[in-house]
Amino acid sequence: MRKLRYREALREAIAEEMERDPNVFLMGEEVGYYQGAYKVTEGLLERFGAERVVDAPIAESGFAGLGIGAAMVGLRPIIEFMTWNFSAVAFDQILNNAAKVRQMSGGQFTCPIVFRGPNGVARQTGAQHSQSFDAIYAYIPGVKVVAPATPADAKGLLKSAIRDENPVIFLEDERLYGVTGEVPDGEHLVPIGVSNLVRQGATATVVTWGKMLPAVLAAAETLGREGVECAVIDLRSLRPLDLAPVYASVAETGRALVVQEGWPYGGVGAEVVDRLQRECFAQLRAPVLRVTGRDASMPYNKHLEDLSIPSAETVVRGVRAVLAY
Amino acid sequence: MASEVSDELGALHRQMVLIRRFEEAAAKAYSQGKIGGFLHLYIGQEASAVGALAALRETDYVVGTYRDHGIGLAKGMTPRACMAELFGKVTGCSKGLGGSMHYFDADKRMLGGYGIVGGHVPLAAGVAFKAKYKNTGEVTVCFLGDGAVSIGDFHEALSLAALWKLPLVTIVENNEYSMGTPLSRTMSVPDSSQKALAYGMARDRFHAHDVLEVKARVGEAVKRARESSLPTLIEIQTYRYRGHSMSDPGKYRSAEEIEARKKDDCVLRAEAALRAQGRDDAYFAALEAEIEAIVEDAVRFADESAEPGEELIEAYTYA
Ligand SMILES: Cc1ncc(C[n+]2csc(CCOP(=O)(O)OP(=O)(O)O)c2C)c(N)n1
Ligand SMILES: [Mg+2]
Numbered sequence: 001m002r003k004l005r006y007r008e009a010l011r012e013a014i015a016e017e018m019e020r021d022p023n024v025f026l027m028g029e030e031v032g033y034y035q036g037a038y039k040v041t042e043g044l045l046e047r048f049g050a051e052r053v054v055d056a057p058i059a060e061s062g063f064a065g066l067g068i069g070a071a072m073v074g075l076r077p078i079i080e081f082m083t084w085n086f087s088a089v090a091f092d093q094i095l096n097n098a099a100k101v102r103q104m105s106g107g108q109f110t111c112p113i114v115f116r117g118p119n120g121v122a123r124q125t126g127a128q129h130s131q132s133f134d135a136i137y138a139y140i141p142g143v144k145v146v147a148p149a150t151p152a153d154a155k156g157l158l159k160s161a162i163r164d165e166n167p168v169i170f171l172e173d174e175r176l177y178g179v180t181g182e183v184p185d186g187e188h189l190v191p192i193g194v195s196n197l198v199r200q201g202a203t204a205t206v207v208t209w210g211k212m213l214p215a216v217l218a219a220a221e222t223l224g225r226e227g228v229e230c231a232v233i234d235l236r237s238l239r240p241l242d243l244a245p246v247y248a249s250v251a252e253t254g255r256a257l258v259v260q261e262g263w264p265y266g267g268v269g270a271e272v273v274d275r276l277q278r279e280c281f282a283q284l285r286a287p288v289l290r291v292t293g294r295d296a297s298m299p300y301n302k303h304l305e306d307l308s309i310p311s312a313e314t315v316v317r318g319v320r321a322v323l324a325y
Numbered sequence: 326m327a328s329e330v331s332d333e334l335g336a337l338h339r340q341m342v343l344i345r346r347f348e349e350a351a352a353k354a355y356s357q358g359k360i361g362g363f364l365h366l367y368i369g370q371e372a373s374a375v376g377a378l379a380a381l382r383e384t385d386y387v388v389g390t391y392r393d394h395g396i397g398l399a400k401g402m403t404p405r406a407c408m409a410e411l412f413g414k415v416t417g418c419s420k421g422l423g424g425s426m427h428y429f430d431a432d433k434r435m436l437g438g439y440g441i442v443g444g445h446v447p448l449a450a451g452v453a454f455k456a457k458y459k460n461t462g463e464v465t466v467c468f469l470g471d472g473a474v475s476i477g478d479f480h481e482a483l484s485l486a487a488l489w490k491l492p493l494v495t496i497v498e499n500n501e502y503s504m505g506t507p508l509s510r511t512m513s514v515p516d517s518s519q520k521a522l523a524y525g526m527a528r529d530r531f532h533a534h535d536v537l538e539v540k541a542r543v544g545e546a547v548k549r550a551r552e553s554s555l556p557t558l559i560e561i562q563t564y565r566y567r568g569h570s571m572s573d574p575g576k577y578r579s580a581e582e583i584e585a586r587k588k589d590d591c592v593l594r595a596e597a598a599l600r601a602q603g604r605d606d607a608y609f610a611a612l613e614a615e616i617e618a619i620v621e622d623a624v625r626f627a628d629e630s631a632e633p634g635e636e637l638i639e640a641y642t643y644a
Contacts, residue, residue: 029504034504034505055510058475058476059477061476062475085440089476089478122362124361124362125362125424125426126426126440127427128439295639296639296642299422299638300361300413301414301422302361303413304421304635304638307638
């Protein structure tokens with residue numbers, strides 16, 4: 001085991017897969033000469049050359065679509081969006097081409113492509129740059145969606161995503177890029193579609209993913225000191241969704257809370273709640289509650305931004321509300 | 326006695342100095358942690374916004390990118406409201422909700438700074454569409470960067486503006502870089518005004534060294550828009566002295582290159598012209614003192630203003 005930063009773990013995954021398979025290439029804005037807007041791709045241009053580490057102009061729809069075409073005929077593109085906010089410009093390509101080409105062709109074509117970049121709220125970047133795309137992409141049949149919270153999962157899931165035969169939406173996080181964690185030596189793959197019980201607890205079940213995991217774990221520590229033991233499950237993959245460990249935990253706790261950064265309307269949290277009420281109706285002793293981002297565009301002001309996304313404190317309040325029912 | 330030309334140049338020079346000092350104060354406040362997020366400075370490019378907007382009437386519209394401070398100030402927004410927005414205060418032009426990238430002022434007809442590259446160009450075409458629809462004679466000026474020329478929305482907007490003969494002046498501020506990438510690696514031709522050819526649109530291309538020339542050249546396009554309801558694509562060649570944003574270390578270009586570009590500085594060039602017309606040291610010292618007081622006042626105002634309250638989070642989601 002070594003300690004790596006989240007961004008280094010991602011870089012290692014990309015480099016290993018590029019070594020392994022000459023069809024893998026990386027394309028996006030500032031990924032090469034600039035060494036990546038968030039330094040995820042630092043050193044890759046020097047290592048693999050400009051044919052395989054391609055700096056693209058600001059043309060998201062163009063280079064996302066180009067990647068899809070290349071994937072249909074045998075290449076394995078990794079398309080970086082400088083942030084997922086800019087994927088909105090390429091949404092048609094992902095929705096109408098990447099997600100559908102296999103189905104529309106009756107299974108003749110596959111689209112093994114990874115779209116990756118930082119998702120969600122950074123720091124004070126305002127309404128157009130602070131959006132969580134989890135729900136938007138998880139809504140679409142034909143794409144897989146993953147959102148790693150730790151360096152080990154970042155590496156293992158990215159390697160799996162690059163090898164997957166389907167389009168994978170890979171949601172990273174600017175606030176996680178500098179976080180360090182243990183990453184296994186050697187070949188390390190984390191399968192897509194397998195969630196992870198990261199903390200045991202018999203009082204309440206808390207489900208989350210991505211950058212909310214640290215806030216949830218901090219809340220669980222606080223509650224633990226009061227004797228309230230929370231099980232914490234990190235979904236890691238949002239589509240396909242693996243709720244088996246959640247069902248097992250709820251069988252014990254009877255109480256569950258879902259924590260997500262994004263807007264409350266619909267979304268992955270709502271999907272979890274729906275499945276829980278159907279699968280665990282008999283075991284539930286309280287309604288499943290959610291702690292979510294506020295139902296509004298993100299304000300620039302720092303104080304209002306802090307109030308607009310879940311924190312350890314609001315998660316603690318959420319768990320208390322589930323217990324008080 | 327100062328001539329009419331030097332009075333006009335004096336006013337434009339003063340605006341450019343105001344923008345530069347405002348931006349320097351913003352950079353300082355950013356390093357003190359009073360401003361967060363992205364801060365894209367306009368230093369070096371002042372003659373572009375100041376000259377272009379001097380060719381407009383107050384009732385004309387402007388739409389811009391996230392690099393919007395110079396455009397806002399040149400359109401008549403107050404330094405107080407602009408600085409308070411950067412500080413995230415409720416007295417800011419967008420109540421502290423928008424920040425540096427999203428200046429708006431309905432009264433001044435500043436229709437916004439936008440953060441998604443190119444996304445505002447169709448919107449600007451829509452503003453021009455309204456002027457034609459209502460036959461108001463208003464002109465819309467839209468600023469974008471050289472990097473935005475690669476994105477689809479720019480081309481769709483130009484296509485529509487040409488097809489429907491909209492009174493739109495689209496200005497590409499070519500500062501040679503989009504973030505860390507030089508133009509030569511983002512576009513297959515060096516001159517973005519060539520993009521107008523296929524749309525059958527009038528075009529122009531010139532440097533922003535001389536603010537009066539900017540005004541005159543943009544003025545021709547504004548006239549074409551106002552009198553004949555025809556769009557124009559203009560490339561203004563300019564240069565930013567600072568990084569793309571405050572977080573950009575700018576390793577992709579040399580100090581020599583920046584120094585070389587500074588030799589053509591638009592503010593210094595205007596100052597030299599004014600001196601040639603008889604303005605003396607005392608004039609410039611008084612001007613600097615006046616601007617310094619304005620900027621200090623804006624910073625103090627921003628500092629002392631209140632934060633927006635929590636009730637503003639959802640307040641403007643719907644009308
Ligand atoms: C659609 C989209 N893609 C990427 C970005 C990230 N980004 C912000 S500014 C910028 C460079 C823009 O350069 P240019 O258009 O030349 O304008 P300048 O900053 O030089 O004024 C990039 C890539 C974005 N905001 N929107
Ligand atoms: Mg530029």
